[in-house]
Amino acid sequence: MSEPLLEIKNLVTGFETESGLLKAVDGVSFTVPKGTCVGIVGESGCGKSVTAMSIVRLLPQPMGKILDGQILFKGRDLVQARETDMHEIRGQHIGVIFQEPMTALNPVHSIGRQIGESLMLHRGMNAREARDAAIQLLQRVRIPAPEQRVDEFPHQLSGGMRQRVVIAIALACHPELIIADEPTTALDVTVQAQILSLLKDLQAEMGSSSILITHDLGVIAQSCDSVVVMYAGRVVEKAPVRE
Known part of the structure; x- marks a missing residue:
């Protein structure tokens, strides 16, 4: 296993609501080794996208907050990084493919x-x-x-x-890391296959790592090296895709 490009340790992300604090991500830990694709899979509302947006610190403001844990990118904790540093990291070092292209x-x-x-x-x-x-x-x-x-x-x-x-x-x-948040949701099956194969080719060409978020296990099987299964804000299983 190559050294990790991204290491998430015990991440807790919450939202201030009228009923009090809601923990959307509760103690999530996983690593993304260099040059690999890690899939995050789980039902809608399990915390996949909130985990991704926590990495790049793009949570809805002022409600969204990282409450605990570390997000180590190339050994540097992004939770502690200043907003001006995050402007430089987003786009240049971490690229995000957002869920809804429109x-x-x-x-x-x-x-x-x-x-x-x-x-x-x-x-x-x-x-x-x-x-x-x-x-x-x-x-x-x-x-x-x-x-x-x-x-x-x-x-x-x-x-x-x-x-x-x-x-x-x-x-x-x-960027060294690409976060793809359900990049094929609204597309028909043929276009889906083209987009996934394009992403795979570009990742190999640039030697970058990626996180692919989806609830389609077929997409995970086709595109990822390892998979993280989330349920109700927690990681319930981590394994190589073949396993």
């Missing part, structure tokens, strides 16, 4: 501008360089006619294409 994309900005934003922020590119890089990324995620698509808006693309754009944004800065 809500993850801004309807009033072109595709090229949304992909180019993190390249300008983290890589110091100017607008022209970022646009050229966005075209190359659209090509990499296998969107046809990327020179035309780069200037289009989210509503002009199909669901599968929007999902590919979200993947392109997440991979723009070659």
Whole structure:
């Protein structure tokens, strides 16, 4: 087993509600070794997405809080990191593929501008360089006619294409860790298979690690090296996928 890129130790995340504190994630621990894909599986509401959003500290504010535990990314505890440091880590070192491509994309900005934003922020590119890089990324995620698509808006693309754009944004800065939160939920089976195979190819090409969140065991079997099973905010089982 290679050394861990990410190590989560006894993570507890809660939300302040009118009825008091609700623990959505309660004592979760697992590791993501370098170059592997770890699947998190479980029913809706078991804490999968809250675990993922805790890693990148994107919990709904002001209700969401990390109450206890450590999130060690390359040995550094992200729970203790300053918000300015998290801005640098998100996108550049950890890429997130969000659940709903329609809500993850801004309807009033072109595709090229949304992909180019993190390249300008983290890589110091100017607008022209970022646009050229966005075209190359659209090509990499296998969107046809990327020179035309780069200037289009989210509503002009199909669901599968929007999902590919979200993947392109997440991979723009070659992050070491990719968190894919149900990346195939709203897609039909054929497009699902294409997206999963694309993710696998890109991960191998960039040598990155990934966390794949889903409630589809078939997707886990096809794509992951190991699996973490969650139920009611806790990890109930961890094993290599074959097992």
